[in-house]
Amino acid sequence: MSTIVQLPVTLPLLPKGYKAPAFSPLSPATTSKLLPAGSAFIGHARRVLHQRTFDEDDAALHAEHLANGGAVVEEDDEDAGLGDEQEDKQLLMNDPKLWKSQDHYAVLGLQEFRYRATDEQIKKAHRRKVLRHHPDKKASGGGDANDDSFFKCIAKAMEVLSSPEKRRQFDSVDTEAERDEPDAKDTTPENFCELWGPVFELESRFSLKGPSPPLGTLDSPYEDVEEFYDFWHRFSSWRTFEMLDKEGNEGSDSRDEKRHNEKKNLAERKKHKTEDNARVSALVETAQKLDPRIKAHKASEKAKRDAKKAGGAVVDQKKLEEEAAAKAAADAAAAAEAAKLAADDKTVREAAKKVKAAAAKNVKKTRKAISAVVTANNYFATGSPAPSVVEGQLTELDLLFGALEPEETEQLKSEIDAQKDAQKIKAVIVSWAGKASAKVGAGKFKEFA
Numbered sequence: 001m002s003t004i005v006q007l008p009v010t011l012p013l014l015p016k017g018y019k020a021p022a023f024s025p026l027s028p029a030t031t032s033k034l035l036p037a038g039s040a041f042i043g044h045a046r047r048v049l050h051q052r053t054f055d056e057d058d059a060a061l062h063a064e065h066l067a068n069g070g071a072v073v074e075e076d077d078e079d080a081g082l083g084d085e086q087e088d089k090q091l092l093m094n095d096p097k098l099w100k101s102q103d104h105y106a107v108l109g110l111q112e113f114r115y116r117a118t119d120e121q122i123k124k125a126h127r128r129k130v131l132r133h134h135p136d137k138k139a140s141g142g143g144d145a146n147d148d149s150f151f152k153c154i155a156k157a158m159e160v161l162s163s164p165e166k167r168r169q170f171d172s173v174d175t176e177a178e179r180d181e182p183d184a185k186d187t188t189p190e191n192f193c194e195l196w197g198p199v200f201e202l203e204s205r206f207s208l209k210g211p212s213p214p215l216g217t218l219d220s221p222y223e224d225v226e227e228f229y230d231f232w233h234r235f236s237s238w239r240t241f242e243m244l245d246k247e248g249n250e251g252s253d254s255r256d257e258k259r260h261n262e263k264k265n266l267a268e269r270k271k272h273k274t275e276d277n278a279r280v281s282a283l284v285e286t287a288q289k290l291d292p293r294i295k296a297h298k299a300s301e302k303a304k305r306d307a308k309k310a311g312g313a314v315v316d317q318k319k320l321e322e323e324a325a326a327k328a329a330a331d332a333a334a335a336a337e338a339a340k341l342a343a344d345d346k347t348v349r350e351a352a353k354k355v356k357a358a359a360a361k362n363v364k365k366t367r368k369a370i371s372a373v374v375t376a377n378n379y380f381a382t383g384s385p386a387p388s389v390v391e392g393q394l395t396e397l398d399l400l401f402g403a404l405e406p407e408e409t410e411q412l413k414s415e416i417d418a419q420k421d422a423q424k425i426k427a428v429i430v431s432w433a434g435k436a437s438a439k440v441g442a443g444k445f446k447e448f449a
Contacts, residue, residue, distance in 0.1 A: 095375045099156040111176070189295075214228070
């Protein structure tokens with residue numbers, strides 16, 4: 001029960017000679033008309049009146065300027081040299097929660113540059129994207145100011161690429177920058193340097209000891225060839241695989257679980273590192289076996305030994321090299337003749353190979369598109385989906401993709417695109433998951449069962 005306490009308070013007396021201040025009467029109310037003015041409002045009104053975007057309005061003003069006899073003014077474009085942006089719908093639908101799987105260079109419009117992009121280019125590209133996709137600007141253009149998913153993707157891309165350590169981690173697993181190893185069957189003495197030089201140049205970006213010596217040409221001195229292969233036999237890579245780490249359960253504070261996940265991730269990194277080192281070693285061994293300069297040198301050394309055994313005759317080095325080169329040319333001619341005889345059969349095989357390669361290249365894009373549809377439909381939940389539902393559906397999608405052939409994945413996407421209702425889309429995925437159960441095992445699909 002509260003108690004009321006009364007305290008005796010006495011106000012101080014006013015000082016002697018105090019006079020109350022005099023206030024002048026308020027002025028009468030008036031009506032004033034406020035008019036919007038300035039170039040910003042005029043531009044906004046023009047875009048609303050003509051229903052244009054910012055880019056369309058800039059293009060219209062430029063065309064009007066030229067039509068009125070204006071000259072083209074070359075300005076110092078801060079974004080010059082950044083290349084053309086490619087913002088397809090799939091890119092704009094990226095889920096910021098899946099930032100580890102997003103292409104940070106593509107988000108900033110730096111697909112052409114990738115690992116060669118400078119810090120200055122990254123800053124300019126980020127500024128350009130922020131100005132274009134800021135939620136406030138989207139609202140002024142009639143869009144949804146609360147839809148800031150892609151803006152968050154831009155912020156995450158800048159966070160990764162502006163940090164030297166995080167950028168190295170991303171570059172280590174950037175599959176878009178990789179180049180396929182040339183086929184040994186397609187390699188001839190004439191095109192060896194042309195086919196294999198770019199492969200080693202790209203691979204050398206991971207070198208801890210600086211840039212690799214160039215592969216050179218067919219006329220390079222043998223000392224340069226030895227130096228090249230000596231470098232690659234002792235190649236040391238800084239490539240890391242932290243970006244492939246699997247995250248623990250969201251919201252879990254268990255120390256044992258965190259230590260367990262960390263131990264598993266460390267083991268996976270070591271495994272990836274071992275596999276990558278083995279891949280580079282196999283690449284070097286294959287190139288060395290196909291290198292016509294090494295073949296010619298071995299033939300020359302063998303001729304020297306044979307001449308010495310024959311009686312110590314004076315060896316004409318130039319003649320030996322010419323004979324080795326002639327032998328290599330003869331071998332190349334024989335190989336070309338054999339390839340010509342089998343041209344028809346090879347054409348059929350190459351056509352089938354190209355079709356299969358194209359399908360394999362597109363399957364990754366198709367999988368991302370299907371995942372984006374699932375994300376766009378709120379993981380088929382009526383409210384906010386639980387983290388376990390999100391993780392379960394994404395895991396089962398990966399399981400389904402692994403069980404389908406490229407052609408089947410394309411067919412799945414076509415059936416999904418034909419549906420507009422979220423539940424019908426889910427029904428299509430459930431149907432395909434049922435077909436794939438025979439391959440992956442019963443009971444593997446729960447969210448799409």
